[in-house]
Amino acid sequence: MAKYDYDLFVIGAGSGGVRAARLAAMSGARVGVAEEHRVGGTCVIRGCVPKKFMVYASEFAHHFKTAESYGWSIGESRFDWPAFIADKDKEIARLSGIYVTNLQNAGAELVHAKARLTDAHTVALEGHGQVTADKILIATGGRPWSPPELPGLEHTISSNEAFHLAQLPKRIVIAGGGYIAVEFAGIFNGLGVDTTLVHRGPNLLRGFDDNVRAHAAEEMEKRGIKVVLGCQHARVEKTASGLVSHMVSGQALESDVVMFALGREPYVEGLGLEAAGVAVNEKGAIAVDDYSRTNVENIWAVGDVTDRINLTPVAIREGAAFAETVFYDRPTRFDHDMVASAVFSQPPIGSVGMSEADARHALGKVDIYLSRFRPMKYTFAGADERCLIKLVVEASSQKIVGCHMVGPDAPEIIQMAAVAIKMGVTKSQWDSTCAVHPTLAEELVTMREKFVPADLGAVA
Structure with missing residues (x-):
């Protein structure tokens, strides 16, 4: 008989936990997963996915206003919040169901319960007894933080x-x-x-x-x-x-x-980390090494609960790297350097690599290329909306170490910029790329003049 109920037990069925569980189960391992809320975690249930739907919904008023400048006659418009929320909830339920199906198809067993470690190999499941596992992965994510003592x-x-x-x-x-x-x-x-x-x-x-x-x-x-x-x-x-x-x-x-x-904090409350001997860092996040392993030999952690880079794609890659290392005997570390990010603000932001301040501290002399301009779409409409595009270049090697954008489609554009920057592209290689005209993104490869702030002119 097997010494443990499972080869791997995953606490938390968000993006990172699900990816790790699926890959581990597909290797033939016996995998169990506990989720106290809904499968999909923060991103699918109460984070980036529903929030992006809300961003889409909220952008239409701006589009309607711009459309009038292009000859469209816009009639009375009305937003139906209850109808939108109902449709949003249906889509989230559909996506959560896909996560459940994928887990089950991979062979993992799902338990809807709050999980708590009682020792390094035992997990108590609220209302479902307890199970044992050879290996345990914690992927409980984060939760919103509010000042607990604030009146009201x-x-x-x-x-x-x-x-x-x-x-x-x-x-x-x-x-x-x-x-x-x-x-x-x-x-x-x-x-x-x-x-x-x-x-x-x-x-x-x-x-x-x-x-x-x-x-x-x-x-x-x-x-x-x-x-x-x-x-x-x-x-x-x-x-x-x-x-x-x-x-x-x-x-x-x-x-x-x-x-x-x-802000958000790692969700470690009630996990029983002390009982299992799992250490946390000064921020209250689970401390892990480059392979997402905790100080306890058979326990790992991935995603926001480790407070490294709190992004869904990062959690997925960390979960995949864990499974590759532990269940496929292919030691894999996720490289947290040059990870692109987006803020779906209005206008949106795309960013990858170092800020100017970080680059100056880490690299010394840097060259800055910066452009502020009105995009063609809004110039025609007479709107006072401006984009910003900025490149940070290491002076000695001429490698681009940072790219930052504020403006329409910035998150879409930054994804491809990140590929080149991750590969170590130099400014001359970047400039050798022919522009696509007329686009907002062409400004990326047409900036030739170094930017010198007025107060640094004498120094430069």
């Missing part, structure tokens, strides 16, 4: 609840400066909601290139989003007419909904 926190929502509001609010205050806050600000603003984005820092989107951060905030304000920086909540008060956000500065903002999007 119970009157607020997180990004989780934003997908299930019974009705579209007339006014919303969103607290946060990261990509989730910025994206939802664009969504609600586009749907006609009076939107205020408050952030305690001096600028939005910490970690992105400074030119991108400033440009994105400026363009968001042009679209009607009120961006309030250096501002944070002291308390939230419920009144007869809605909610009042009382800020530390003394300012009071009235709204129907207050949404906190202040």
Whole structure:
């Protein structure tokens, strides 16, 4: 008889856990998976997929306005929030079902239950007894974080609840400066909601290139989003007419909904990490090595619960690398360098590689190529909307080490730029590519003049 019930037990059926479970099961391993909510995890159920649907829905108002400049007569338009939410939920249910089917077809067994480690080889399943496993993979992802001691926190929502509001609010205050806050600000603003984005820092989107951060905030304000920086909540008060956000500065903002999007934290609560001896790092994330292995020999972790790069494709690649290493005897490490990312703000952002500041600190002298311009589509429409494209180039090798964009289709364009940059393309090789005209993307390969800020002119 087998020593354990399973060769592998996966805790969490999000993108990373499902990929690892499927590949392991297809190797012939006995695989079990526990998921306490719905299969698909944050991305499919309460993250990038439903949020992208909301982005699509919210962009139409902007498209309608632009269409009038191109000769279209636009009649009365009305957005039906309940109908959209119902259709969105149907699609999410369909996608979640596909994940379940794929797991089952691969031969993995799925249990809908909260899982807790009781030792390094034993998992207690709420309402389903316990199982043992030779190897365990933790892929529980992350969850929204809110300040627990804030008075009135119970009157607020997180990004989780934003997908299930019974009705579209007339006014919303969103607290946060990261990509989730910025994206939802664009969504609600586009749907006609009076939107205020408050952030305690001096600028939005910490970690992105400074030119991108400033440009994105400026363009968001042009679209009607009120961006309030250096501002944070002291308390939230419920009144007869809605909610009042009382800020530390003394300012009071009235709204129907207050949404906190202040970041996410690794979901480790109730996992029993201590019982199994699994260590966490200073951020509370599960500590792993380059092969996603924890300090406990038979336990691994992938995805947002490890707080490396919290992106769905990264979790999938980490899960695949785990399975290749452990079940196919092909040691594989996922390379976390030069991973492209997108912010589906309005306008959207695409980014890969180093910011200018990071490159200067790490590499010394760098060359900057920067272009701000009105895209052809909006020039014709008479709209004051500008794109930003920026290249960061290591001066000595002339390798492009960063590419950053703000403007229409930036996420689509950055994917292909990332391929070249990942391969180590130089500026001369980049420039040798003939432009596709007329497109926004052609600006990428036509920038020849180095950008020198006015205050650095004397130094340069």
